[in-house]
Amino acid sequence: MKKLYEEENIAAIAEAIREKTGSRERYTPAEMAGGMDAVFAAGEKSQYDEFWDAFQNAGSRTDYENGFMGDCWDETTFKPKYDLKPVSARSMFSKFGKIGSGVSLAELLNRAGVSLDTSNVTMGRTMFSAFHGAALPPLVFNKAADLNSLFYDCLWLDNLDITLNLDKSANIAGMFGTCRALTNLTVHGTIAGTGVSLQWSTGLTKASFISVIRALSEETSGLSITFSKTAKEAAFTAEEWSALIDEKPNWTISLV
Amino acid sequence: MRKILTAQDGHVLTDGTVYGKTLYLAEGADPSAFYEITGEEYAAAMESGPAEDADYIAALERFGVR
Numbered sequence: 001m002k003k004l005y006e007e008e009n010i011a012a013i014a015e016a017i018r019e020k021t022g023s024r025e026r027y028t029p030a031e032m033a034g035g036m037d038a039v040f041a042a043g044e045k046s047q048y049d050e051f052w053d054a055f056q057n058a059g060s061r062t063d064y065e066n067g068f069m070g071d072c073w074d075e076t077t078f079k080p081k082y083d084l085k086p087v088s089a090r091s092m093f094s095k096f097g098k099i100g101s102g103v104s105l106a107e108l109l110n111r112a113g114v115s116l117d118t119s120n121v122t123m124g125r126t127m128f129s130a131f132h133g134a135a136l137p138p139l140v141f142n143k144a145a146d147l148n149s150l151f152y153d154c155l156w157l158d159n160l161d162i163t164l165n166l167d168k169s170a171n172i173a174g175m176f177g178t179c180r181a182l183t184n185l186t187v188h189g190t191i192a193g194t195g196v197s198l199q200w201s202t203g204l205t206k207a208s209f210i211s212v213i214r215a216l217s218e219e220t221s222g223l224s225i226t227f228s229k230t231a232k233e234a235a236f237t238a239e240e241w242s243a244l245i246d247e248k249p250n251w252t253i254s255l256v
Numbered sequence: 257m258r259k260i261l262t263a264q265d266g267h268v269l270t271d272g273t274v275y276g277k278t279l280y281l282a283e284g285a286d287p288s289a290f291y292e293i294t295g296e297e298y299a300a301a302m303e304s305g306p307a308e309d310a311d312y313i314a315a316l317e318r319f320g321v322r
Contacts, residue, residue, distance in 0.1 A: 069321060149309070
């Protein structure tokens with residue numbers, strides 16, 4: 001029977017595998033089928049690197065305006081290669097994730113092996129507006145001038161840990177607009193702007209109320225904050241409530 | 257001591273900026289600045305948000321997710 005291959009053909013296949021995978025492994029004919037898996041994985045990695053190197057500008061991207069807007073971004077597509085360090089973050093994660101999926105952005109970041117650092121965000125208006133997931137990582141804002149509607153319409157968001165070290169001129173109005181599922185809110189730093197309303201968060205816990213009220217600036221005047229009357233009455237006795245809000249006599253506290 | 261204002265049933269108090277059925281006024285705040293509006297007027301006032309933000313709407317349309 002005529003031989004269908006020569007030694008040099010086998011060597012060529014092995015060399016082609018090594019070229020695609022970037023390895024220097026020796027392959028026996030019996031191992032070459034497995035080498036195909038390595039070629040496929042190398043192709044996937046190459047495609048991944050090409051996309052994310054371009055999308056994140058090899059890690060130097062800071063303008064992420066609308067960067068991950070839309071439900072096309074979810075656990076199958078959101079796999080950043082580099083840490084996310086936005087400065088311009090308007091609508092960055094607006095409508096991110098499939099509705100009802102309960103996706104956790106913190107978990108996705110962890111799976112990708114990257115972090116989200118919001119401490120240098122200056123424009124964060126609607127950054128997470130209508131985020132379709134249920135959980136976000138702890139967020140720190142030190143430089144933002146505009147966080148208007150930051151979590152507006154985050155209908156499934158139930159827990160949030162946020163640090164605000166902002167100038168009192170920062171726009172934080174509407175930050176928690178329609179956050180109906182929000183029950184656990186921890187605020188570090190200081191709330192020094194007006195227009196913050198948690199009136200939609202009817203299940204807000206006592207600890208959350210305490211955290212928010214204790215974060216209210218003691219150095220401002222003429223500012224107000226709004227809470228759900230339902231949540232307040234479920235959490236506090238009249239005496240407890242009076243004692244708590246008396247810690248911040250410079251604030252008008254509104255219940256809806 | 258804080259002044260506490262309470263709206264009639266079905267109404268909401270406002271000074272044009274802050275809204276509430278019960279208001280625990282800051283020390284020194286002027287209660288006469290507040291007036292009652294109807295529930296319907298309050299609902300209309302609450303419709304603002306990113307829906308009013310032209311740039312936000314334009315971005316949603318551009319990305320086909322509005």
